[in-house]
Amino acid sequence: MKIKESVKQEFVKYLEANNHRKTPERFAVLDQIYSMSGHFDIEMLHSAMQDQFRVSLATIYNTLELLVDSQLVVRHKFGVYAQYEKAFNNSNHYHMICNVCGEMQEVKEELLFSIIKNRKLKKFTPSHYALYIYGTCGKCKTVSKKRKK
Amino acid sequence: MKIKESVKQEFVKYLEANNHRKTPERFAVLDQIYSMSGHFDIEMLHSAMQDQFRVSLATIYNTLELLVDSQLVVRHKFGVYAQYEKAFNNSNHYHMICNVCGEMQEVKEELLFSIIKNRKLKKFTPSHYALYIYGTCGKCKTVSKKRKK
DNA sequence: GTCAGTGCAAACTTTTTGCAACTAC
DNA sequence: GTAGTTGCAAAAAGTTTGCACTGAC
Numbered sequence: 001m002k003i004k005e006s007v008k009q010e011f012v013k014y015l016e017a018n019n020h021r022k023t024p025e026r027f028a029v030l031d032q033i034y035s036m037s038g039h040f041d042i043e044m045l046h047s048a049m050q051d052q053f054r055v056s057l058a059t060i061y062n063t064l065e066l067l068v069d070s071q072l073v074v075r076h077k078f079g080v081y082a083q084y085e086k087a088f089n090n091s092n093h094y095h096m097i098c099n100v101c102g103e104m105q106e107v108k109e110e111l112l113f114s115i116i117k118n119r120k121l122k123k124f125t126p127s128h129y130a131l132y133i134y135g136t137c138g139k140c141k142t143v144s145k146k147r148k149k
Numbered sequence: 150m151k152i153k154e155s156v157k158q159e160f161v162k163y164l165e166a167n168n169h170r171k172t173p174e175r176f177a178v179l180d181q182i183y184s185m186s187g188h189f190d191i192e193m194l195h196s197a198m199q200d201q202f203r204v205s206l207a208t209i210y211n212t213l214e215l216l217v218d219s220q221l222v223v224r225h226k227f228g229v230y231a232q233y234e235k236a237f238n239n240s241n242h243y244h245m246i247c248n249v250c251g252e253m254q255e256v257k258e259e260l261l262f263s264i265i266k267n268r269k270l271k272k273f274t275p276s277h278y279a280l281y282i283y284g285t286c287g288k289c290k291t292v293s294k295k296r297k298k
Numbered sequence: 299g300t301c302a303g304t305g306c307a308a309a310c311t312t313t314t315t316g317c318a319a320c321t322a323c
Numbered sequence: 324g325t326a327g328t329t330g331c332a333a334a335a336a337g338t339t340t341g342c343a344c345t346g347a348c
Contacts (some may be wrong), residue, residue: 042313056329061313077226078226080337115264116280123287124287126245126284134276134279174303205306229336
């Protein structure tokens with residue numbers, strides 16, 4: 001897999017630039033993340049790693065911090081706990097979040113983000129963008145209609 | 150103050166529509182929120198209310214839930230805890246959040262949100278939008294330059 | 299009078315931290 | 324060898340919950 005290799009390279013670059021050690025745990029976490037699809041949270045990542053390369057929760061938190069800092073992973077905060085997603089080779093999209101059931105859908109979107117990117121933000125160097133649209137999803141709308149009847 | 154009255158009216162409408170009681174605590178929370186400027190968190194709100202009308206944390210959480218549901222208040226999740234802001238008569242803006250110091254700046258923006266609003270989102274009824282731009286703010290850039298020297 | 303709402307504290311959940319053991323360099 | 328990392332468990336921080344009391348309707 002080309003992407004995994006590129007990401008690992010990027011991570012090595014980041015670790016070296018910041019005088020962090022290249023521990024097997026860190027690469028195992030990165031590898032696991034880029035083996036999964038879509039969003040994930042710490043709990044998912046931790047339990048997914050139980051079989052192959054067991055890593056403690058503390059280390060996962062630590063590694064995720066580095067990955068977010070190195071811009072290989074993006075952190076979201078929708079509900080009670082943090083959610084993450086791959087940042088490398090992951091096309092721009094926004095998130096629609098249902099106020100009722102909390103479900104989240106990704107929607108591809110290039111135009112909007114290119115507009116945003118061309119904005120001049122004085123003194124601020126952007127690293128990534130997140131657009132959330134809150135509302136009611138189709139399923140929950142149907143349910144509430146039925147309830148009101 | 151006109152706005153406070155309008156908001157209260159809206160809240161009454163919402164409470165009645167949903168068979169909730171119109172308790173003094175709820176109006177005190179709403180009033181406090183619309184007396185403050187900018188973003189706030191539960192802790193700030195709670196301590197700001199200590200003097201005039203003391204309300205328990207549990208009630209503040211409860212009331213905020215109702216206010217978010219009634220779309221009079223918007224909930225954000227930047228860092229460890231939830232942040233809130235007024236939603237009524239609060240013009241569209243995005244948020245620039247510094248990855249280093251965590252500071253948040255509001256930037257007014259009408260065009261972008263009008264583009265988003267005109268999007269057709271099949272089966273999804275939007276209630277509000279949040280655009281976050283993560284990056285490094287001017288202050289932190291300066292600091293890190295100095296450090297690297 | 300009734301039951302939704304409140305205050306309080308305890309419980310819960312997610313994340314952070316302290317510390318001894320370990321290991322990348 | 325030595326400091327940065329890890330794992331574990333304890334602690335912290337934010338939020339939710341259980342329960343008795345109160346007050347809006």
